Amino acid sequence: SKLSVVHCFYFRGGAELLFDGVKKHQVTLPCQPEPWDIRNLLKWIKQNLLKERPELFMQGESVRPGILVLINEADWELMGELDYKLQDQDNVVFISTLHGG
């Protein structure tokens, strides 16, 4: 089944440039046998949306320290972080608290 997930990225310090300056992305994730959790979502973002310098957004399989993740306007720490299973129409927000660069 198709998933329609709305991503809104808000970055500080010019990191929108990592995503062509676009703050809000609405995407439909393709069907795949593996479940769409945040872990896989990040992989997908890295492959399909990140235009440059992935290390400014990601570290290992997670987001870089200093980047907050909100799932449906709630702290991802409450939702299982990388293990959270995405549902249709879920809204994910990435907020950078890094001091530029």
Add this chain to the structure above:
Amino acid sequence: DRPCPRSHPRTCMKCGQGTAALVIRVGDPFCRGCFREYFVHKFRAMLGKNRVIFPGEKVLLAVSGGPASSAMIRQVQEGLSREAAKRLRFVPGLVYVEEGAVRRQSPEQREQTLAQMETLLQATGFPYHLIHLEEALELPPSILQPGLERAGASGTSGPSYKEAVDSFIQQQRQDGDGGSSVPGHSSQDAAAGPSATPRLPGAAQTQELLRSFEAAGTATAREELLQMLRTHLIVQTARLRGYGKVMMGESLTRVAVKLLTNLSLGRGAFLAVDTGFTDQRHGDVMVVRPMRDYTAKEIAFYNRFFGVPTVIVPPLFTKHREKPSIHQLVERFLLGLQEEFPSTISTVYRTGEKLSPEPAKASSESQRCLLCLCGLDTEGGEWGGQWGARGIWGAAPRSRARSQATAAAPLSVPVPILVPRAESKAAYIPMLCYSCRLTFKELVRFWGAGGRFPAVMGVPRLTAPLVQGPLDTLPPYVRAEAQRR
């Protein structure tokens, strides 16, 4: 569903009812409502605990458009609008320093940023001042001298905090406390500048500013230069417009990073003023940091939940393939450590809280650093010895400099063999604290193209500094004040 291994209980720990929206500190889930109360309360508690902002006082809020200073504006607005008993009682103004020249923004982008910021500032109703970083080129040398503390400021010779509050409330009752005592509806200060979107500085000024920044040999020195110019501009604005206090929006996270960064920069002696709640080095203008108890995460969530507007700008420019600044490295280090050890940043912060500023020493000018206005910390030690006993200076480290005769201050300033012209780089060194010396050298390429000290058999050796060399990339006010001293 199986509960995910790393999830927290989803009910607010405070009220026990609401659905938790975020996790604060190491594992405290809060609902939106309780979080808002917690956030707003913390601001009042911070000001109440420190008791340095007097009723009716003019306070200048330094705003960057970033999340922390924007949240700070909101807290001031919240505080001023509360019912009479709990209301904040000072008179706020806003200042924004436009730094697009050194953030690689085109003129169009700078105009756009300015327009967005002006909208944001106007919406508050407080008087505001928009200034460009280029205006640092026009600062007077007096900004490098601490002003005389105002009579009665911070309860030194005037009424105590409690007395001041009580008499203020009484006065309000007499005046028939109809409205608020702060300008709730005034727009920008009449003298704040054109009411239309201010135009950008001329290209020549921008170029001159950029020269200073481009001359910096390291990203670290460049960052320090930016902070210095910005602070001086803000303090000067406060001084000119009669503000006795400046509020800076440094968050807990930023303060912890600054603590370790400044330690690495050699500012160990000044950590308390650099990161504490109050910073009184400028004398008549006191800098306070009311956001220093808020983590970057708390601020980001608050802004998101409660619609606090921000204006984001690109970071300070860096040169191609330049090593990162110490500031960036420390941030990366702390945030990275925080992932595995979630008390890291708060521990650094709390340790910093235990530092208290040294009581003010003799305020003789010869004992204050030219650039950061802190008391010189270069007596003896590795640097004192190096400049005193070896190198080009020669002479005994314990002798007094010729120009000073203050009996109260046995500051050992090495007497140089050569008498450098006032305009030579070397003449600056005795006027600078340890870390400002390092920054200064990186700003003016003291050591020439190569680098610092090549070691000979493991012993660092002074290479001949470019004693005579271009100093014109230093801002004019710095050179003027140095010459005067």
